[in-house]
Amino acid sequence: MTLDNWFVSHPEKGRCEKRLYCFPFAGGTASAYREWHGNIPGVEICALQYPGKENRIRENPISDFETLVDNICSAISVKEGVPFAFFGHSLGGKVAFEVAKRLSERGRIVPEYLFISGSRAPHLPARKQIHHLNDNEFVSALAQYGGTPQAVLENQELMKFFLPMIRADFALDETFVSQRESKISVPICTFSGKEDNIAPCEEVMGWSQYTYGAFNSFELEGGHFFLKEHQHFLWEQIGRLMFL
Incomplete structure (x- = not known):
């Protein structure tokens, strides 16, 4: 597995002073951050591409959290050169945190900031797990999340192809539990939705326990x-x- 296909970036004109690694939600791809390119002045956007998605469609999804984190750490180490931060939504928030923690444990350069969006604190179990449901129930549950276009959900051929990849993402998200003592020195900023019943605001606030900063x-x-x-x-x- 090569290391240069883990992130999708579009270098901006001129030199970017910093880099933001963006981690997609379960079922998401690097394209979820397409509109981010060029919209944070001075910042290069590098969007994570999970195996089995888009340009990595021929690769098997990674269903083991530790393996995923190790691979991402190696890919980031190759790209070192400018100060960077992490942004992750939902599953992406947990992956981003674990990558930051692993980089710190290895004595590598760590992100200057960790931005976590729509992700409950990792010691809190999922209120409802869906990765084990049969295909029809799983698709119905996906519709309630609101992140997948209805036209895609109703296309049986497409869903037959994509379901294994999406299910693998949800298995990662729903079965991973971290420990409260897993603090990092990186400052954390969270974003949450007031009507989010997947990651309610009070559960997102639990991330305050995971930083010394x-x-x-x-x-x-x-x-x-x-x-x-x-x-x-x-x-x-x-x-x-x-x-700042």
Whole structure:
């Protein structure tokens, strides 16, 4: 497995002073952050591409959390060169945190900031697990999350192809539990949706226990995918905190 296909980036004109690694939600791809490119001044966006997705469609999904984290750490080490931060939504928030923790344990350069969106604190179990459901029940549950276009959900051929990859992501998210003592020195900023019943605001606030550094939080209108409605606000706050 090569290390240069883990992140999708579009270098901006001129030199970027910093880099933001973006980690997708369960079932998501690097394309989820396509609109982020060029919208945080001075910051290069590098979006994580999970195996089995888009340009990595021929690869098998990784269902083991530790293996996934190890591979991402290796890929980031290859790209070292400018100060960087992490942003992760839902599953991406947990992956981003574990990668930051693993980099610290290895004595590597760690992110200057960790931005976590729509992700319950990792010691809190999923309120409802769906990865084990049969295909019809799983698709119905996906529809309730709101992150998958209805046209895709109703296309049986597409769903037959993509379900194993999406299910693998949800298995990672729903079965991973971290320990409260797993603190890092990296400051954390969280974003949560006031109507999110997947990762309620109070459960997202639990991330305050995972840093020795500063902690900031923002509660925004919307459900689990509130970030789609508040992209400009997220870009503004992330850019501000990255350049403090």
